[in-house]
Amino acid sequence: xxxxxxxxxxxxxxxxxxxxxxxxxxxxxxxxxxxxxxxxxxxxxxxxxxxxxxxxxxxxxxxxxxxxxxxxxxxxxxxxxxxxxxxxxxxxxxxxxxxxxxxxxxxxxxxxxxx
Numbered sequence: 001x002x003x004x005x006x007x008x009x010x011x012x013x014x015x016x017x018x019x020x021x022x023x024x025x026x027x028x029x030x031x032x033x034x035x036x037x038x039x040x041x042x043x044x045x046x047x048x049x050x051x052x053x054x055x056x057x058x059x060x061x062x063x064x065x066x067x068x069x070x071x072x073x074x075x076x077x078x079x080x081x082x083x084x085x086x087x088x089x090x091x092x093x094x095x096x097x098x099x100x101x102x103x104x105x106x107x108x109x110x111x112x113x114x115x
Contacts, residue, residue, distance in 0.1 A: 013054075013061055014060075014061035018067060019106055019109070020102075021057075023103040025051055025054045025055055025102075026099025026100070026102055027099075028047050029047075030099065031043075031047035032045075036082070037092075048083075051078060052075070052078075052079070055071065055074070058071050059071055059072065059075070074098070
């Protein structure tokens with residue numbers, strides 16, 4: 001599989017915090033949700049593939065068991081939602097809210113605010 005995120009795969013990704021990594025994954029999941037709702041399966045699949053690549057880069061860059069478990073479970077839920085039987089009963093709203101918290105935390109950290 002060709003890497004979509006060449007710069008990230010070359011090592012930059014490991015330098016990001018887990019929160020930043022999850023926020024970036026959330027951006028790709030959001031794109032996949034958008035294209036799914038617009039009935040554009042090709043674009044949905046491309047965004048989904050990019051999200052999986054970022055999940056995998058995140059799993060490779062993390063060392064603690066709690067982090068690995070959380071990331072692996074989130075990856076499993078996203079895969080099941082898009083291409084499984086949705087056995088977890090996940091909704092678009094749940095996925096958006098789950099990843100939004102990472103984007104919010106990243107934005108607040110970058111702007112110097114801590115809530």
